[in-house]
Amino acid sequence: xxxxxxxxxxxxxxxxxxxxxxxxxxxxxxxxxxxxxxxxxxxxxxxxxxxxxxxxxxxxxxxxxxxxxxxxxxxxxxxxxxxxxxxxxxxxxxxxxxxxxxxxxxxxxxxxxxxxxxxxxxxxxxxxxxxxxxxxxxxxxxxxxxxxxxxxxxxxxxxxxxxxxxxxxxxxxxxxxxxxxxxxxxxxxxxxxxxxxxxxxxxxxxxxxxxxxxxxxxxxxxxxxxxxxxxxxxxxxxxxxxxxxxxxxxxxxxxxxxxxxxxxxxxxxxxxxxxxxxxxxxxxxxxxxxxxxxx
Amino acid sequence: xxxxxxxxxxxxxxxxxxxxxxxxxxxxxxxxxxxxxxxxxxxxxxxxxxxxxxxxxxxxxxxxxxxxxxxxxxxxxxxxxxxxxxxxxxxxxxxxxxxxxxxxxxxxxxxxxxxxxxxxxxxxxxxxxxxxxxxxxxxxxxxxxxxxxxxxxxxxxxxxxxxxxxxxxxxxxxxxxxxxxxxxxxxxxxxxxxxxxxxxxxxxxxxxxxxxxxxxxxxxxxxxxxxxxxxxxxxxxxxxxxxxxxxxxxxxxxxxxxxxxxxxxxxxxxxxxxxxxxxxxxxxxxxxxxxxxxx
Numbered sequence: 265x266x267x268x269x270x271x272x273x274x275x276x277x278x279x280x281x282x283x284x285x286x287x288x289x290x291x292x293x294x295x296x297x298x299x300x301x302x303x304x305x306x307x308x309x310x311x312x313x314x315x316x317x318x319x320x321x322x323x324x325x326x327x328x329x330x331x332x333x334x335x336x337x338x339x340x341x342x343x344x345x346x347x348x349x350x351x352x353x354x355x356x357x358x359x360x361x362x363x364x365x366x367x368x369x370x371x372x373x374x375x376x377x378x379x380x381x382x383x384x385x386x387x388x389x390x391x392x393x394x395x396x397x398x399x400x401x402x403x404x405x406x407x408x409x410x411x412x413x414x415x416x417x418x419x420x421x422x423x424x425x426x427x428x429x430x431x432x433x434x435x436x437x438x439x440x441x442x443x444x445x446x447x448x449x450x451x452x453x454x455x456x457x458x459x460x461x462x463x464x465x466x467x468x469x470x471x472x473x474x475x476x477x478x479x480x481x482x483x484x485x486x487x488x489x490x491x492x493x494x495x496x497x498x499x500x501x502x503x504x505x506x507x508x509x510x511x512x513x514x515x516x517x518x519x520x521x522x523x524x525x526x527x528x529x530x531x532x533x534x535x536x537x538x539x540x541x542x543x544x545x546x547x548x549x550x551x552x553x554x555x556x557x558x559x
Numbered sequence: 560x561x562x563x564x565x566x567x568x569x570x571x572x573x574x575x576x577x578x579x580x581x582x583x584x585x586x587x588x589x590x591x592x593x594x595x596x597x598x599x600x601x602x603x604x605x606x607x608x609x610x611x612x613x614x615x616x617x618x619x620x621x622x623x624x625x626x627x628x629x630x631x632x633x634x635x636x637x638x639x640x641x642x643x644x645x646x647x648x649x650x651x652x653x654x655x656x657x658x659x660x661x662x663x664x665x666x667x668x669x670x671x672x673x674x675x676x677x678x679x680x681x682x683x684x685x686x687x688x689x690x691x692x693x694x695x696x697x698x699x700x701x702x703x704x705x706x707x708x709x710x711x712x713x714x715x716x717x718x719x720x721x722x723x724x725x726x727x728x729x730x731x732x733x734x735x736x737x738x739x740x741x742x743x744x745x746x747x748x749x750x751x752x753x754x755x756x757x758x759x760x761x762x763x764x765x766x767x768x769x770x771x772x773x774x775x776x777x778x779x780x781x782x783x784x785x786x787x788x789x790x791x792x793x794x795x796x797x798x799x800x801x802x803x804x805x806x807x808x809x810x811x812x813x814x815x816x817x818x819x820x821x822x823x824x825x826x827x828x829x830x831x832x833x834x835x836x837x838x839x840x841x842x843x844x845x846x847x848x849x850x851x852x853x854x
Binding site for chain 1: 666669670671673674675676704719720721722723725726729730732733734735757760761762763764765766768769770772773774776777779793796797799800801
C-alpha cells in the first residue's frame with residue numbers, strides 16, 4: 265500500500281510492505297496551500313507514479329488534504345475512535361488506477377461540551393499504539409496547535425488542544441515583545457527554564473507576557489534570550505493547565521525542535537517523556553490499511 | 560497652569576485654573592508617533608500658544624512624551640509614590656517662555672521581583688484621589704496594557720499590568736481565529752458573557768482560544784459573535800488572575816468602550832465598579848502642579 269501524510273505545508277509519502285516495513289519514501293514541497301482546486305490527483309500521481317506502475321493499488325491519505333481547504337472534506341469521526349473506526353469512515357476520492365481514500369480527522373467534546381478537532385495527528389497516534397502499555401496513556405503531539413490525547417488499548421478516548429504554537433508565532437512577531445526579541449538566536453535553555461518557572465507564579469499568562477516587556481526595558485532580559493523565555497512561559501502554562509493529575513509519563517509524537525522543548529517542560533513537572541520521532545504517520549496509515557483489508 | 564496628556568497616538572491639553580477648574584481644552588491628532596526628533600517644542604507651542612500668550616508659564620506633560628521614543632526620557636519613579644514624589648521627580652525640557660516638565664512614569668516589582676512600568680496612567684490615578692475612600696483601593700486603567708493599582712491615602716503602593724488589550728489585537732488580527740471573526744460587528748453581550756464564563760473553566764487560556772476555533776468549525780460560534788466572545792474570554796482570564804481576594808469595589812479610570820467591558824467582567828465576579836471617565840489626567844496634572852508650587 266501507499267501512505268501519504270499531506271499537510272498544510274508538506275507532503276510525505278511511503279510505500280509500505282504487507283508487514284508494515286517502509287520500502288520507499290518520498291517528500292515534496294507540495295503542502296495543500298500550493299495545490300489548486302482540481303490539481304490534487306495530478307500532484308499525487310507525480311509523487312507516487314513509479315509505485316503505482318509497480319503494482320500498488322491502495323492509497324491512504326491523512327492530514328489537511330481531507331479538510332475543507334484540501335482535496336475533499338473528510339468529516340470528523342467522534343471519539344472514542346480506533347483504527348477500525350477510522351478505516352470504516354474513510355472518504356474515497358477519484359484516482360484512476362487505484363483506490364484512494366482520505367482518513368477522517370477526529371472530533372471530541374471537552375468536559376464542558378466545547379468541541380475539539382484534530383486532523384493528521386490521529387494517524388500518528390495510531391502509529392505508536394505498539395509502544396503504549398495497557399491502560400490509559402497520555403500522548404502529546406506538539407505543533408501550532410498541540411494535541412493531548414488519552415489513548416487506551418488502541419482507542420483514542422478523548423483529546424484536548426492548546427493554541428500554544430500559534431500564540432508563540434503571533435506574540436513573537438506582531439506585539440511589542442517582538443521589538444526586543446531576536447527570534448533567530450539559538451535556544452537559551454536558561455531563559456527557557458526561567459519562562460517555565462514564571463508560568464507557575466501568580467498573575468496569569470497575560471501578566472507574565474507584560475513582565476517580559478518590562479524586564480526588557482530594565483535590561484533584565486536580553487534580545488537573544490527573549491524568544492526562549494517566551495517559549496518556556498507558554499509551554500509552562502500549557503503543561504500546568506493540561507497535564508492530567510498523577511501523570512508520570514507522556515508519549516511525545518512528532519519531530520523537530522518542539523519535541524525537545526516539550527520534553528524539557530514536562531521534565532520540570534516531574535514527567536518522563538518517550539519520543540516517537542520517526543514516521544509515526546506511516547505506521548498509523550499501515551494500521552488503518554490493515555483494518556481496511558480485514559473489514 | 561497648562562496640563563498635557565501626550566500619548567502614543569493622541570495629544571490633549573487643558574488650561575487649568577488655580578482651583579483646579581478646567582478653563583479651556585484642546586486636542587490634536589499629534590501623538591508622539593507623528594512627531595519627529597526636535598519637533599516636540601514646536602508641536603506643543605502650536606497647540607497651547609494662545610494660553611502662553613495669555614500669561615500661563617507652567618506646563619506639565621504626562622504620557623509617552625516622557626518615554627525613550629518621546630521628547631526626552633523621564634526616568635521611572637519607583638513605588639510607593641504620591642503626587643509630591645512625582646512633583647519632585649519631574650524632568651525639565653527646553654521650552655522658551657515657560658517652565659516645562661515631563662511627569663515620570665512609575666515602576667514597581669511584583670511579589671516575585673519581576674519589574675512593572677506605567678507611563679501616563681499614574682497621572683490619571685492621581686486625578687481620582689478625591690474620590691477614593693480611606694484605606695486600600697483597587698484602581699484599574701483599561702487599555703492595550705491594563706494597569707491594576709493599589710492606592711491608599713494618596714499613594715500608589717503597587718501595581719500590576721495585564722497584556723490583555725494587545726493580546727486581543729493580535730489574536731483577532733493575525734491568527735486563524737481572525738478568519739472566522741467579524742471585528743466590525745457590534746458588541747454581542749451574550750457572547751461576551753459566554754467568554755467570561757469559559758474563562759472560569761479548566762484547560763487554560765491557550766486551550767480556550769482553540770475552543771473558539773473549533774466552535775466556529777462546528778457552526779457553534781458565529782463570525783458576528785466571535786470578537787465579543789474573545790474579548791470576554793480574555794477579560795475573564797485577566798480578572799480571575801488579578802482581582803485581589805475580597806475586593807468588592809474597583810475604580811475604573813479611562814474612557815471608551817473598554818470601560819463598559821471591564822465593568823461587566825468585574826460585575827460577573829460580584830464586584831461593583833465606579834467609573835472615572837472624564838479628564839482624570841487633567842485633575843492629576845493639576846495635583847502634581849499643586850505639589851510643585853508647595854515644594
